[in-house]
Amino acid sequence: MNLSIECINAFKDKGYKVPNYDIEKIRQNTKAKPTWLHMGAGNLFRAYPAVMAQNLIENGHMDTGVIMCESYDEEVVTEYFDKCDNLSINVTLNANGKIDKEIVASITECLFLGTHFEEVENIFANPSLQVVTFTITEKGYVVYTADKFIDIIAADVSTDLSNAKALIPNIIRLCISRFHKCNTPITLLSIDNCAPNGEKLRAAFMAVVKQYVENGFITDEELTYLETQVSFPVSMIDKITPRPSDSIAAMLEEDGFSNMDTMATKKNTYIAPFTNAEKPEYLVVEDIFLNGRPPLEFEKVVFTDRETVDKAEQMKVCTCLNPAQTALAVFGCLLSHTSISGEMEDPYLSKLVHMIALDEGMPVVQDPGVIDSNEFVKEVLEERLINKYIPDTPQRIACDTSQKMGIRFGGNVAKYYELGKVDELVAIPFTIAGWLRYLLGVNDMGEEFEISPDPRAKEEKLQAKVAYIKLGDTNFDKQPLYDL
Known part of the structure; x- marks a missing residue:
């Protein structure tokens, strides 16, 4: 009925x-x-x-x-x-x-x-x-x-x-x-x-x-x-x-x-x-x-108050959850995964999101007080992302990624820069590079795929700006640089 x-x-x-x-x-x-x-x-x-x-x-x-x-x-x-x-x-x-x-x-x-x-x-x-x-x-x-x-x-x-x-x-x-x-x-x-x-x-x-x-x-x-x-x-x-x-x-x-x-x-x-x-x-x-x-x-x-909300938002969006999700979205599309929990079974992807959240995120997180950031990130990594009963896909999370990259990673990059430790970051810049690679619309098997809906990427022709890059290319000395 x-x-x-x-x-x-x-x-x-x-x-x-x-x-x-x-x-x-x-x-x-x-x-x-x-x-x-x-x-x-x-x-x-x-x-x-x-x-x-x-x-x-x-x-x-x-x-x-x-x-x-x-x-x-x-x-x-x-x-x-x-x-x-x-x-x-x-x-x-x-x-x-x-x-x-x-x-x-x-x-x-x-x-x-x-x-x-x-x-x-x-x-x-x-x-x-x-x-x-x-x-x-x-x-x-x-x-x-x-x-x-x-x-x-x-x-x-x-x-x-x-x-x-x-x-x-x-x-x-x-x-x-x-x-x-x-x-x-x-x-x-x-x-x-x-x-x-x-x-x-x-x-x-x-x-x-x-x-x-x-x-x-x-x-x-x-x-x-x-x-x-x-x-x-x-x-x-x-x-x-x-x-x-x-x-x-x-x-x-x-x-x-x-x-x-x-x-x-x-x-x-x-x-x-x-x-x-x-x-x-x-x-x-x-x-x-x-x-x-x-x-x-x-x-x-x-x-x-607003300050506490901002800290809670920064904790989630810039450290404990969303950066890990974005990494799984980008690399999930490149590696032809169809499940977020399935990605977490890959030891390399699991290590990547642990590095983003724990190694590079938590040292600079501002604890909002109303939510325990340590308990929150533990729940994300040990319960939420590995929940095999949640039918979530990297393709869904990859929607509108061009609007998310600066927010989800820029804050922590700026904090490390202020501390004079930006050279210590590994997982965050690797994920940003992975997004640029994702814009090629070619997976790691060399097969074309359609990137997830992203109006800004379409309006600003982001894919066209990386179209000169081909999978396997190594020589970019004379190639142009574009502001994405």
């Missing part, structure tokens, strides 16, 4: 955790007094924050759910959420092989911004709305390239806000509408896995605002509201959430569900009625909420 509200109780006896609250009542409450709107209908949000929201509802800490809004891919709404009553199955793949399955109903509706703008505007106009969260991936915050606005942003700011097409201009438009209709503060919280996420959102937002002001489309009063009544906390989020796995889909269909296959939309979004993810999860958030917030502290979310 298809995933629907009517079928929920049929799976309670099959080991599924099911909602223990009145779903329709929660949806009515949310419609009347929305508190939490989320932008971006991706797997990470469904596997983590949406589950936290469900727990808060079940434990009596919230009586409203989350409204989801997708701005990029309409098929995600029409071909998935609309057909599944906005439900999702969350499958947790524990390192010991135990599988936990839960039907999640905290997402009360899913809207496509392009066709439901008025509904989203009404949500923004309600003073009960406390926070808008974002998981739009790192490229969603890009408004500039080569010191000028990207084409869609340039077109938007050349005319008034009512003609906006891109997400950031539309968020500005919605905030201004909120100012005129209820004049209540709002918090825009990025929980994307990119550092510093809140600052990236604020910078993109204010850059576009500035241009609208210069072009005469935003008044002084509206600007004052945007500058003083909209906050942009930074956050650190961590939970490995691979693309939906065919093996998990088959397991769910054996349980009695139908149509569990992963759909690839025309815009190359991979979505299914379920998410599969690891058990470990972390969320640390800067506590600057101007109109209240969901009580996520009951779900072990840490609310703290």
Whole structure:
């Protein structure tokens, strides 16, 4: 049977955790007094924050759910959420092989911004709305390239806000509408896995605002509201959430569900009625909420100051997890691996990530205090990356690598440079060289492969800049150097 509200109780006896609250009542409450709107209908949000929201509802800490809004891919709404009553199955793949399955109903509706703008505007106009969260991936915050606005942003700011097409201009438009209709503060919280996420959102937002002001489309009063009544906390989020796995889909269909296959939309979004993810999860958030917030502290979310969030983010992104993942992604593609856990069985790759995290990362890590960095890196290396039940691939992690390299490795290179010890680094520069080698699109067997989706690499023609290099070449004395 298809995933629907009517079928929920049929799976309670099959080991599924099911909602223990009145779903329709929660949806009515949310419609009347929305508190939490989320932008971006991706797997990470469904596997983590949406589950936290469900727990808060079940434990009596919230009586409203989350409204989801997708701005990029309409098929995600029409071909998935609309057909599944906005439900999702969350499958947790524990390192010991135990599988936990839960039907999640905290997402009360899913809207496509392009066709439901008025509904989203009404949500923004309600003073009960406390926070808008974002998981739009790192490229969603890009408004500039080569010191000028990207084409869609340039077109938007050349005319008034009512003609906006891109997400950031539309968020500005919605905030201004909120100012005129209820004049209540709002918090825009990025929980994307990119550092510093809140600052990236604020910078993109204010850059576009500035241009609208210069072009005469935003008044002084509206600007004052945007500058003083909209906050942009930074956050650190961590939970490995691979693309939906065919093996998990088959397991769910054996349980009695139908149509569990992963759909690839025309815009190359991979979505299914379920998410599969690891058990470990972390969320640390800067506590600057101007109109209240969901009580996520009951779900072990840490609310703290920006300095502590930055340290937690640097620990994860620059030292303990993401650099190791990037190394496995790059070399996994070159060595034709299809599994992250499988790579960790290779003694050379395992040694590489241990060197990146322990030998070169931990000596310069700043312990955030709210998370023990030694325990965190131990969990990464001894539980998370080797979890063979997580169907994660180097090809997935290699997406958008050109935007990640500087963030994930540059910080520690800079620290070693300041200490006068940059010559001691081995694994980090080896991985950077490996990425340049990856850009050739040729594996170690000499076979061509397509690099993972990477808009920046495509826009800046990074592959063309290394095209003169051929596998096996040794003489580059007279070859040009390019700034990548």
